[in-house]
Amino acid sequence: MLLTILGNSAGGPYHGRPFTAQVLQVEQHLFLIDCGEGTQMQLFHCGVRFDRCNQIFISHLHGDHVFGLMGIITNWCLKKRTAPLQIFSPPGVRELVESTCRVCQVRIPYPIEFVEVNTERSTRVFENNQVEVWTVPLAHRVPTTGWLFREKIKLRNMRADKIGEYSLHYSLIPGIKAGNDLHLPDGRVIPNAELTTPPPASRSYAYCSDTAPSDSVAEVVRQVDLLYHEATFTSEHTEEAAISWHSTAEQAASIAARAHAGRLLIGHFSGRYKNTEQLLAEAKCIFENTDIAEAGMCVEV
Amino acid sequence: MLLTILGNSAGGPYHGRPFTAQVLQVEQHLFLIDCGEGTQMQLFHCGVRFDRCNQIFISHLHGDHVFGLMGIITNWCLKKRTAPLQIFSPPGVRELVESTCRVCQVRIPYPIEFVEVNTERSTRVFENNQVEVWTVPLAHRVPTTGWLFREKIKLRNMRADKIGEYSLHYSLIPGIKAGNDLHLPDGRVIPNAELTTPPPASRSYAYCSDTAPSDSVAEVVRQVDLLYHEATFTSEHTEEAAISWHSTAEQAASIAARAHAGRLLIGHFSGRYKNTEQLLAEAKCIFENTDIAEAGMCVEV
Numbered sequence: 001m002l003l004t005i006l007g008n009s010a011g012g013p014y015h016g017r018p019f020t021a022q023v024l025q026v027e028q029h030l031f032l033i034d035c036g037e038g039t040q041m042q043l044f045h046c047g048v049r050f051d052r053c054n055q056i057f058i059s060h061l062h063g064d065h066v067f068g069l070m071g072i073i074t075n076w077c078l079k080k081r082t083a084p085l086q087i088f089s090p091p092g093v094r095e096l097v098e099s100t101c102r103v104c105q106v107r108i109p110y111p112i113e114f115v116e117v118n119t120e121r122s123t124r125v126f127e128n129n130q131v132e133v134w135t136v137p138l139a140h141r142v143p144t145t146g147w148l149f150r151e152k153i154k155l156r157n158m159r160a161d162k163i164g165e166y167s168l169h170y171s172l173i174p175g176i177k178a179g180n181d182l183h184l185p186d187g188r189v190i191p192n193a194e195l196t197t198p199p200p201a202s203r204s205y206a207y208c209s210d211t212a213p214s215d216s217v218a219e220v221v222r223q224v225d226l227l228y229h230e231a232t233f234t235s236e237h238t239e240e241a242a243i244s245w246h247s248t249a250e251q252a253a254s255i256a257a258r259a260h261a262g263r264l265l266i267g268h269f270s271g272r273y274k275n276t277e278q279l280l281a282e283a284k285c286i287f288e289n290t291d292i293a294e295a296g297m298c299v300e301v
Numbered sequence: 302m303l304l305t306i307l308g309n310s311a312g313g314p315y316h317g318r319p320f321t322a323q324v325l326q327v328e329q330h331l332f333l334i335d336c337g338e339g340t341q342m343q344l345f346h347c348g349v350r351f352d353r354c355n356q357i358f359i360s361h362l363h364g365d366h367v368f369g370l371m372g373i374i375t376n377w378c379l380k381k382r383t384a385p386l387q388i389f390s391p392p393g394v395r396e397l398v399e400s401t402c403r404v405c406q407v408r409i410p411y412p413i414e415f416v417e418v419n420t421e422r423s424t425r426v427f428e429n430n431q432v433e434v435w436t437v438p439l440a441h442r443v444p445t446t447g448w449l450f451r452e453k454i455k456l457r458n459m460r461a462d463k464i465g466e467y468s469l470h471y472s473l474i475p476g477i478k479a480g481n482d483l484h485l486p487d488g489r490v491i492p493n494a495e496l497t498t499p500p501p502a503s504r505s506y507a508y509c510s511d512t513a514p515s516d517s518v519a520e521v522v523r524q525v526d527l528l529y530h531e532a533t534f535t536s537e538h539t540e541e542a543a544i545s546w547h548s549t550a551e552q553a554a555s556i557a558a559r560a561h562a563g564r565l566l567i568g569h570f571s572g573r574y575k576n577t578e579q580l581l582a583e584a585k586c587i588f589e590n591t592d593i594a595e596a597g598m599c600v601e602v
Contacts, residue, residue: 011379013342037372038339041314061405063375067368071338074364078312092404099400103393104362105443142406 001026001151001203001301003226005267005293006042010210010232010246011064014271018042018295019064022228023050024149024205026131032056032072033147033207039068040075046296051079055126057133058089059209060144061096069093070100077108084111088125088133090143091116119143122220127152136220138211140245146208148221156196166190203301206261209268212242213251218258226301227256228293231266234278249279253286267293302327302452302504302602304527306568306594307343311511311533311547312365315572319343319596320365323529324351325450325506327432333357333373334448334508340369341376347597352380356427358434359390360510361445362397370394371401378409385412389426389434391444392417420444423521428453437521439512441546447509449522457497467491504602507562510569513543514552519559527602528557529594532567535579550580554587568594 002025007018019036023043030053032039043050050072058066069087076085087093094114101108117125117135126133129152136146155177162168166182176182182190206221209230221227231253232246241248247255249266256264264287269276276292283290303326308319320337324344331354333340344351351373359367370388377386388394395415402409418426418436427434430453437447456478463469467483477483483491507522510531522528532554533547542549548556550567557565565588570577577593584591 012376013345016346018342037369038342041319041339044314045317063371063405063407066405067372067375068338070364071368074368075313096401096404099404100397103397103400104364104367106364 001149001205001226003205003228003299003301004046004048005265005295005297005299006039006046006048007036007295008267008269008293009036009064010230010268010270012271013038015274017269019068020209020268021068022207022293023048023053026149026151028052029054029128029130031133031149034059034065034209035068035072036064037067037071040071042295043072051076051081054083054085055133056085056087057147057207058087058093059138059146059207060090060140060142061092062142062210065210066093066096070097070106073097073108073112074106076110077106081110084113086113086115086126088115088117088147090119090145117145119145122148134220136206136208136217137214138208138217139214140210140212144210146206146211146217146221148204148206148224150204151202153202154199156192156199158196162190162195166195205301208255210246212245213247213255215258218255221255221259221261223260223262225262226265226299227259227261227263228265228267229255230268231279231283232268232270234273235282237270237272249283250286253283253290256287256290261287262289264290265293265299266290302450302506302527304506304529304600304602305347305349306566306596306598306600307340307347307349308337308596309568309570309594310337310365311531311569311571313572314339316575318570320369321510321569322369323508323594324349324354327450327452329353330355330429330431332434332450335360335366335510336369336373337365338368338372341372343596344373352377352382355384355386356434357386357388358448358508359388359394360439360447360508361391361441361443362393363443363511366511367394367397371398371407374398374409374413375407377411378407382411385414387414387416387427389416389418389448391420391446418446420446423449435521437507437509437518438515439509439518440515441511441513445511447507447512447518447522449505449507449525451505452503454503455500457493457500459497463491463496467496506602509556511547513546514548514556516559519556522556522560522562524561524563526563527566527600528560528562528564529566529568530556531569532580532584533569533571535574536583538571538573550584551587554584554591557588557591562588563590565591566594566600567591 009017310318530553
């Protein structure tokens, strides 16, 4: 899993910080997460070959998370994309896209499936061979969901020496990698543990923006390897965070600690903070393994 | 008149070129012309204090000219703007804004007047004390208009020596600057030409994008001081320009020549041109006083 941060700003594009958007690469698949204004520029700027993206996940319908979507959709129109696209989101994105297309006379030459997701309880909304994607219900002013990406359990590693030792036909290997024991012609059964070594670890990434701090978020993302959690404010503005259904850096870190996350990235910073030192310092007091989600950074999960 | 180019790209944000948008300052008034995705970022980047803008002029409803509009509108919402806003455009912008506001639950705290303009014949759509704005019907795939900004005739300059010579009361000066003769108590009449010098020249600026080359455009913008004309293609792609209702750099220059414009800026470049040298060279062959409308440049008209 490779995460690329495209932007981290809340509300306005202050201090040169682009709006919120991220790309998660899992094997050969690219998932676009949120899509603030300017996302297509950031994709170019970061060198992401986003034509390979077939799934977009929108957390909620506030402009700083969705106003870049039509730009991406029309960019693909100009490139004569034919591959189907899925857009996962709370209700409303279909209407947004369709009304814009109607007014602007955009004809989309590829199919789009709009998947309206449950923002009330965590639900699996997507899976392929490598990964499952679950919603993470968030606490915001409008229906909002985070996204939890969990790699599936990977195939065990076949021990090369055992292939020779038992003269294994290649057709048996996928089954053994999947966990089967080996039944020999002479009746012996070789247990899988002797033939394989454990698979590589399955990684997980959770994206939680925008939200007030929520115990149920910590529960859903429990033991996630990498957690992105919004941290719009410093502790000085805790009251403003509560009023606007956002989190402080401390609160984001508390969620990471309660979830026993491996690592925390914070973002979605208010324009009142020209630099992010104070936000990082406050988070690190509670959860040491925290970093700023800087636009342009790539993080291996 | 001071023109700031915010972007010059057609279709996609290729080679780091931002989408089309411009700001024209006339005295203390700021007019925003077109509003591609990322316009608010470019306004910040160029240091334009755009909160003072009360009029936006949209040429047509293609995404590369209008997808930044909602970002500007919501930016002003967050700043609790109260000043009325006028948006001049072909039909459709009201529906675009209202449907987006409905889906995204945006409540705009300031009044917006949507002025749908005539894209078939040149019409005056706005005036204040300093300037008039006229539509410039363009030839594109959807209803499209350029914009012609003409400063009004300015007040003549009062000669300081004449104030003393005739012991002029200050209340008479505005009338004299407006062209009145001076009637002295002894019956003499001092002609205005003796009391004043000619006013500063009234300047004009025309914005023409997107369009196929059009004789009627040259007619409407006749003798404009500064003409911005789209030049999406080089002459190598003249056929593609015709099919897509765009212009080549040569064609843009021909319009400038036919209009007897003072100076030409070309922009709206296709992503196929990594640099703009060929476009500029082709235009200059026909109209020498041509420049590239580079993002970030300021041009005094």
